Amino acid sequence: MPDLTQSDAAPPTTVHSLYKAGSRRRITLVVFLLILLIVSAIFSAGIGSVAISPEDTVLSVAHACADSVQHFLHTYLPNVGAWYDSIPFTVPSPSNPQAELIVVGFRLPRIILAILTGLSLAVAGTMMQGLLRNPLVDPFMLGLSSAAAFGAAVAIVIGPGILGGLVIIGSNSFIIILAFLFGWLSMLLVYGISRARGVNQATLILSGVVIGYIFSAGIIFLQYITNNDQLRDLIVWLMGGMWGASWTSVLLLIPLLLIPFFLLERMAWDLNAFSAGDEVAKSLGINVNRLRLSGLMISTFAASCCLAFTGIIGFIGLMGPHICRMIIGNDHRYLIPCSGLMGAVILLISDTVARTIMSPVEIPVGVIMYVIGGLFFLFLIMRARGRGLY
Numbered sequence: 001m002p003d004l005t006q007s008d009a010a011p012p013t014t015v016h017s018l019y020k021a022g023s024r025r026r027i028t029l030v031v032f033l034l035i036l037l038i039v040s041a042i043f044s045a046g047i048g049s050v051a052i053s054p055e056d057t058v059l060s061v062a063h064a065c066a067d068s069v070q071h072f073l074h075t076y077l078p079n080v081g082a083w084y085d086s087i088p089f090t091v092p093s094p095s096n097p098q099a100e101l102i103v104v105g106f107r108l109p110r111i112i113l114a115i116l117t118g119l120s121l122a123v124a125g126t127m128m129q130g131l132l133r134n135p136l137v138d139p140f141m142l143g144l145s146s147a148a149a150f151g152a153a154v155a156i157v158i159g160p161g162i163l164g165g166l167v168i169i170g171s172n173s174f175i176i177i178l179a180f181l182f183g184w185l186s187m188l189l190v191y192g193i194s195r196a197r198g199v200n201q202a203t204l205i206l207s208g209v210v211i212g213y214i215f216s217a218g219i220i221f222l223q224y225i226t227n228n229d230q231l232r233d234l235i236v237w238l239m240g241g242m243w244g245a246s247w248t249s250v251l252l253l254i255p256l257l258l259i260p261f262f263l264l265e266r267m268a269w270d271l272n273a274f275s276a277g278d279e280v281a282k283s284l285g286i287n288v289n290r291l292r293l294s295g296l297m298i299s300t301f302a303a304s305c306c307l308a309f310t311g312i313i314g315f316i317g318l319m320g321p322h323i324c325r326m327i328i329g330n331d332h333r334y335l336i337p338c339s340g341l342m343g344a345v346i347l348l349i350s351d352t353v354a355r356t357i358m359s360p361v362e363i364p365v366g367v368i369m370y371v372i373g374g375l376f377f378l379f380l381i382m383r384a385r386g387r388g389l390y
Contacts, residue, residue, distance in 0.1 A: 026334035029327060033341035037115065040345055044352040045107045049359055052103060056094035060103040066091040110245035114351045114365075115344040116253050117242075117306040118316055119261075122343025124299035125317025126336050127264055130271045131295045132201040135325070138317030139303040142208030142296075143186040145314070146215035148307045149238055151175075151182030153222040156234045175237070176244070176308040183304030186211050187296055204296075240311040240366025242351055249309050260302040261340070267295055268332040275330060313366050315373025316343045322380070346372070 045061075046052040052060075073081035094100060125138040139145065155175040189211050194203040219238075223231060236243075270291055274281045278288050307313070320343035321335065328334055347365070350372060354365040 022329070022331075023334075026328045026331065026338070029324070029338055030334065030341065033338060033345060037341055037345050037348070040348050040352075041111050041115070044111050044348060045103045047352060047356050048102070048107065050098065050102055052094075052096060052099050056096045056099040057103055059092060059094040060100040061108065062091045063093055064100055064104040109247050109250050110242045110351070110355075111348060112250045113242050113245040113253070113306075113309065114348045116250070116257055117310050117313065118320070118344035118347030119340040120257055120302040120306045121313065121316035121347075122320030123261060123264060123336055123340040124303040125343075126321040126332070126339040127267075127271070127295050127299040128317070129321055130275060130330075130332055130335075131292050132204055133275060134201060134205065135322065136318070137205060138315075139300065140312075140314055140317065141205065141212070142190055142300075143210075143212035143215060144183050144208075144300060144303060145307070145312050146212040146219070147186030148179040148183035148304060149312055150215040150218045150222075151178035151180070152237050152308075152311070153219050153234050154178055154182075156237065157222045157226045157230050179308040180304045182215070183307060184297075184300055186215065187300040191293060191296060204292075236364070237311045238366075239364035240313040240369070241354070241362070241364045242310060244309040253305060253309070256305050257302055260298045263298050264295070264302075265333075265336055267291065268336055271295070271332040272330075275332075311364075311366065313347070313369055315369050315376070316347055319343070319346060319373060319376055322376075 042054050042057050046054055046057045070081065070084060073084050121139065128137045128139065128142065129135050152175050155178040186208075190204060190207040193207040193211075219234075223234060226234065270281070270286050273284050273286055274288070274291060281288050281291075303317070320339040324335055324338040324342050328338060347369070350368045351365045354363045354368045357363065
């Protein structure tokens, strides 16, 4: 038999080569999800009662951005504005004269709100699952959804009597403020109870379930005492939807979410060590209690900000992390951005279906998400065949 030389033999498999291959796979998934999100947003902006081609959709956004930049420069930096006008290249207008008004004025704020909401809920779910080492934990199991819904219910039912003739605070703003405050309050209560009994994952989860039931009881009571018009408003809000989409809400949410995402991504290394157990994390110099508290509070802040505008939308915080974890594993440096992008894609596509499947009638996206989420976890159960979800 001929002897195999060193050049003919397969290169040895090392830990370093395996790590590089895994990193390439994870980076590839991030890039793929980002491209998929952009493509989904373009087609979502063109689908509706008035169909708009992808070319006109892109031109509408580009032309509106160019006009905004020009207006800003002429208003605040006239010298730069004059130089900007001298540039020979101009962005052409879309062929459809109504395209820019429809895309930029109506559809684009809704698309961005769906992306931000899916991103925040999926990232919050990833963090909570990592901090509690339980793949079935999400913002809603810890009582966040029930608390935010209770805050919205209080604003809808009792708000008109409290606000009276005040014009400074509108009813929609009052709903958003109370939903956010009660959502954050729920996590403070959960953590306070767990601290009194000793911080561990079982106590946190059980505390969240109990707090969620208490706030759910409050919602049922408010539904019982309210009148028909208020009851309908409350039920619509509980279904979840992008009805609060506007450029005002989008511009408010973007800075409120960028900072939490940056802080949560910085915790990725500590979260990887944390997944080995509290004792291992402590031996590596990690303050376990501070990490758990700060991670839960920041995640709750991000999720509450979006839920205050959209109402209750479920399963995003479970589906995004589950799908990405099955593909790239449990490295939170990549799992956090992948889960966020996956959640944004899922919610954007679901919202597009919700507003177009029975056009001009719009289905609450929360209903679509319950169907998709139920089918997804039924698939996981059938796939596991007694071996567990993983």
